Amino acid sequence: MTPAPPRRDSPWRRFCLMALLAIMVTGGGLYLFIVTVDPWDMLPFSPPLGRIPITSNARYTMPALARSPRFDSVILGTSTSRLMQPAVLDPALDAHFLNMSMNSASPWEQARELDIFLRHHPRPRIVMIGIDAAWCHLRPGSLTTPNRPWPEWMYGHPAWQGYLHMASLYALQEAANQFLWLVGLKTRLFGSDGYTSFVPPDSQYDPARVRTIFTRWGPPDNSPAPPGMADTPPASMDLLAAMVKRMPASTIKILWFPPGSSTLHGVAGSVAAARLQACRVGVGRLAARTPQALALDFNRPPVLTENRDNFWDPLHYRQFVAHRIMTDIATATRGGRVDDPAVDILHAR
Numbered sequence: 001m002t003p004a005p006p007r008r009d010s011p012w013r014r015f016c017l018m019a020l021l022a023i024m025v026t027g028g029g030l031y032l033f034i035v036t037v038d039p040w041d042m043l044p045f046s047p048p049l050g051r052i053p054i055t056s057n058a059r060y061t062m063p064a065l066a067r068s069p070r071f072d073s074v075i076l077g078t079s080t081s082r083l084m085q086p087a088v089l090d091p092a093l094d095a096h097f098l099n100m101s102m103n104s105a106s107p108w109e110q111a112r113e114l115d116i117f118l119r120h121h122p123r124p125r126i127v128m129i130g131i132d133a134a135w136c137h138l139r140p141g142s143l144t145t146p147n148r149p150w151p152e153w154m155y156g157h158p159a160w161q162g163y164l165h166m167a168s169l170y171a172l173q174e175a176a177n178q179f180l181w182l183v184g185l186k187t188r189l190f191g192s193d194g195y196t197s198f199v200p201p202d203s204q205y206d207p208a209r210v211r212t213i214f215t216r217w218g219p220p221d222n223s224p225a226p227p228g229m230a231d232t233p234p235a236s237m238d239l240l241a242a243m244v245k246r247m248p249a250s251t252i253k254i255l256w257f258p259p260g261s262s263t264l265h266g267v268a269g270s271v272a273a274a275r276l277q278a279c280r281v282g283v284g285r286l287a288a289r290t291p292q293a294l295a296l297d298f299n300r301p302p303v304l305t306e307n308r309d310n311f312w313d314p315l316h317y318r319q320f321v322a323h324r325i326m327t328d329i330a331t332a333t334r335g336g337r338v339d340d341p342a343v344d345i346l347h348a349r
Contacts, residue, residue: 034166037182039174040064040151043166044159053190054178058102059109059146063154065194066117071098074117076110077130079103079198080258080315083322084128086193092330095125099194106142107135107236111243112155118246119156126333127247128254133264133315135236136279137272143239199312202319213313220264220272229274233282241286249291252333252349255283259298259321259342261314262305280346287347294332295346298325303342 038046039054041064053061065071073095075084079102086097100113110129117124134142153161165171180186190196244253257280266272280297287295304310310321317325328343338345 030172031167033179034171034175035163037175037179039171039178040154040162042154042159042162044162049182051178052181052188052192053194054181055174056189057148058100058190058194059148059150060154060174061190062100062102062113062194063116063151065098065192066100066113067120068098069120071096071117071193072121073097073124073126073128074114074121075099075101075128075130075194076105076113077101077128077258078105078132078134080132080260080317081128081130082196082198083317083319084130084326085195085322087195088323088326089330092326093126093333097126097128097193101130101194103198104147105134106139106145106147107239108143109146109150110134111239114243114246116155123248124251126252126254128256128329129240129243131240131255131257131279131283132260135240136234136275138234138236143236197319199316199319205309205312205318207309210308210312214261214263214308217263217314220266220270222267222270222272225269225271225274229271230277231281233278233285234275237279237282237286240283244286244290244293251292253287253290253293254329254333255287255293255295256325256329257283257297257299258325259304259310259317261308261311262301264314265299265301265305284346292349293347294349296329296332297344297346298328298342300342300344303340 035043036046037049038051040060041051051064053065055061066074073093075081075086075097081101082099082103084099084101086099089095089097098117100117102109105113114127151165153165177186181188240255247253264272265276276299283295287293299305304317304321311317324340324342328338328340332338332343332345332348335349
C-alpha cells in the first residue's frame with residue numbers, strides 16, 4: 001500500500017515557502033540597501049549622497065576619488081608617501097593634489113592607480129611617485145599582483161558591473177558604515193583628498209618606545225653584494241618607465257625617495273646598500289631622459305636618516321620631517337635653489 005502524497009497545504013510545505021519568502025525579502029532588502037547607499041560611490045544609478053571614503057583598505061576608496069574633477073595632480077606610493085599633504089602642496093605648487101598612496105602598495109597597484117587617474121585626468125599637472133622599498137627591494141609578484149584584497153572591477157571595468165559585487169558581507173559592512181556617517185552617527189576617519197595622518201601626533205612621541213621598535217625591526221641584508229649590482233637598476237624600473245611614458249610631456253613628474261632610517265640601508269658594499277644605489281641609478285637615468293622630470297633623494301645621510309628622533313619606526317618619519325620634505329619638493333619643482341643638506345637632487349627639471 002503506497003503512502004498518500006503530502007497535502008498541498010501541509011504545515012511543512014507552508015513553513016518552507018514562508019522561510020524561502022523571508023530569505024528572499026530579507027536578502028532583497030539588504031541588497032537594495034547596499035546599492036542605494038553605494039558605500040564606495042561607484043554605481044551609476046545610486047542617489048547623489050554626500051559620501052566619504054569609509055573603508056580602511058584604500059584600494060576600495062581611491063577609484064571614486066580618482067574620478068573627481070576636483071583634482072589635477074596625484075601622489076602615488078606606499079605608506080612612506082601618505083604624509084604628503086595636499087593642503088600643504090596645493091598652494092605651494094598651484095595644484096590640486098589627490099594623495100592615492102596606500103599601505104603596502106605594490107608597484108603593480110601603483111601603476112593601476114595611475115591608469116585610473118589618467119583615464120579621468122588625461123593631462124595631469126603634477127604626478128609624484130614615492131620610490132621606496134616597494135620599488136627597490138622587490139617581493140615575488142609585486143610587479144604583477146596586488147599585496148592586499150584588490151577590487152579589480154573598480155579599475156577599468158564598466159560601472160554597471162559593480163552591481164554584481166554588491167551582494168557580499170563586506171559590501172554590507174561598508175554600506176552600514178557609510179550609512180552611519182550619512183546620518184551623523186559615525187566619526188570621519190579618512191580625508192576626501194586621500195590624505196589621512198596615520199601616525200600619532202608629535203606630542204605623543206616617546207623616544208624609549210621608538211628605541212624598542214628599532215631593536216625589534218629586522219636587519220637589512222648585509223651580505224656582500226655581487227659585482228655590478230649597485231649599477232644594475234632593478235626590474236621595477238621598466239614598470240616605472242612605462243608609467244612615466246603614459247604621462248603627457250607637459251606633466252611634471254616628481255620621482256622621490258622618502259627618507260628611511262640608515263639602519264635599513266645596510267653597510268657599504270652590502271646587498272641592501274647596492275639595491276638602494278641601483279634604484280638611485282635607475283631613477284636618475286629615467287628622469288634624465290624624461291621631459292619635465294625631477295628626481296630627489298631624501299635618503300642622503302646623515303641629516304635625516306641617522307637621527308632616530310626623526311622616525312616612529314625605521315620606515316616611517318614624523319610630521320615635521322614630512323613638512324620639511326614638502327617644502328624642499330615645492331622649492332625644487334619651482335626651480336629654486338634647495339639649500340637643505342637632507343636632499344640630494346639626482347636630476348633637476
